[in-house]
Amino acid sequence: MTIKASYEEAKKLYAQHGIDVDEVLRKLEEIKISVHCWQGDDVRGFLFQDQELTGGISVTGNYPGAARTPNELRKDMEKAFSLIPGKHKVNLHAIYADTNEKVDLNELEPRHFQSWVDWAKEQGLGLDFNPTCFSHEKSKDGLTLSHPDAEIRKFWIDHCKASRKIGAYFGEQLGQTCVTNVWVPDGYKDIPADRLTPRRRLKEALDEVFAEELDPKHNLDAVESKLFGLGAEAYTVGSHEFYMGYGIQNDKLICLDAGHFHPTEVISNKLSSLSLFTNGILLHVSRPVRWDSDHVVVLDDELLDIGRELVRNDLLGTTHIGLDFFDASINRVAAWVIGTRNTIKALLRAMLEPVEALKQAELEGDYTTRLALAEEFKSYPFGAIWDYYCEKTGVPVREAWLSEVKAYEKSVLLGREESAPTVHQ
Ligand SMILES: C[C@H](O)[C@H](O)[C@@H](O)C(=O)CO
Numbered sequence: 001m002t003i004k005a006s007y008e009e010a011k012k013l014y015a016q017h018g019i020d021v022d023e024v025l026r027k028l029e030e031i032k033i034s035v036h037c038w039q040g041d042d043v044r045g046f047l048f049q050d051q052e053l054t055g056g057i058s059v060t061g062n063y064p065g066a067a068r069t070p071n072e073l074r075k076d077m078e079k080a081f082s083l084i085p086g087k088h089k090v091n092l093h094a095i096y097a098d099t100n101e102k103v104d105l106n107e108l109e110p111r112h113f114q115s116w117v118d119w120a121k122e123q124g125l126g127l128d129f130n131p132t133c134f135s136h137e138k139s140k141d142g143l144t145l146s147h148p149d150a151e152i153r154k155f156w157i158d159h160c161k162a163s164r165k166i167g168a169y170f171g172e173q174l175g176q177t178c179v180t181n182v183w184v185p186d187g188y189k190d191i192p193a194d195r196l197t198p199r200r201r202l203k204e205a206l207d208e209v210f211a212e213e214l215d216p217k218h219n220l221d222a223v224e225s226k227l228f229g230l231g232a233e234a235y236t237v238g239s240h241e242f243y244m245g246y247g248i249q250n251d252k253l254i255c256l257d258a259g260h261f262h263p264t265e266v267i268s269n270k271l272s273s274l275s276l277f278t279n280g281i282l283l284h285v286s287r288p289v290r291w292d293s294d295h296v297v298v299l300d301d302e303l304l305d306i307g308r309e310l311v312r313n314d315l316l317g318t319t320h321i322g323l324d325f326f327d328a329s330i331n332r333v334a335a336w337v338i339g340t341r342n343t344i345k346a347l348l349r350a351m352l353e354p355v356e357a358l359k360q361a362e363l364e365g366d367y368t369t370r371l372a373l374a375e376e377f378k379s380y381p382f383g384a385i386w387d388y389y390c391e392k393t394g395v396p397v398r399e400a401w402l403s404e405v406k407a408y409e410k411s412v413l414l415g416r417e418e419s420a421p422t423v424h425q
């Protein structure tokens, strides 16, 4: 049977439950995933090539072929996007500036990212942004926006201010709102004597960062919390409660990173509550394995539940779905493809569920029907719909993408091991 014929058969089954699959695919194609550039080079960036990764995050593995220049990174992302259905966004960190100038983080300007903007325009992609408040001499104490030294604080405030302007430039140039997300690693390894004062300093620093009004059509601000980091195990200044309060009080997007909570705590269960008190949410879809390990996302229960919560609560219009994982033990292009395809699959799976029937059964107290229907739908022919979606959008069906990645690895990635990079082409 052809992919189209399997699709037509599967469609009939879903139609029996009032699910219009063609309409589902039309809606799915509108959803943009913000694909993080930092999977491509193990969060090194280009500004400070000799700087080690700090901030309590860590990348493990030594798979060959990491991008060494902005151009290589863009080529790798193009390869990944050619294997992922739909048109998406790219999420940049400030350290990915493409410039020959010796410029520090507090001096960054939109022009240092012009090549990214030109490329995004040419590729039909949107851009999102993040100040990089780690891997820098001035973050060596593990403190940035909450640092007790006013001068160091000012450096990071200026960097975050500059980042918002870069974000607004992206949004204006590309005609797509840029989400600029602030995450700082600030915290203490051991039990703090004073939990309040650093949080007060962080709050005041953020007030300064966000003081200038920017057109929300161009830039939306987000703030990202964390439970702990390596070397900041006892206390994180920007905890979930801190940013939940800050975001709600100041109308900022609250970023939920799947790896930033207690091991059994899930972000899927937070979306409905947050949606009642905010105008939007930012997600960092990740996979914590025992800690905030940032494994490539797989199609596991939590990813499916994130998809369900977004679909069932009608949150797709206000939620910005970003990815945040970095695995250097496998082919990095494949990592993007696997994680992004899985995220889209989870959304599609959720859109193909009989949501109204499930909600009705629940309302009537018929929990038997709720459970029976939910379970039976797990073996509905979702794969036939997914395959057709890939074919229709011109990307490889099923695992056919893997041979393309292997060929790219052979012809491009492995060559990087022997040759010197051509910087800033
Ligand atoms: C690169 C980081 O993953 C990112 O800035 C931040 O979102 C994070 O999750 C830190 O743990």
Ligand SMILES: [Mn+2]
Pocket: 224, 257, 284, 324
């Ligand atoms: Mn994150």
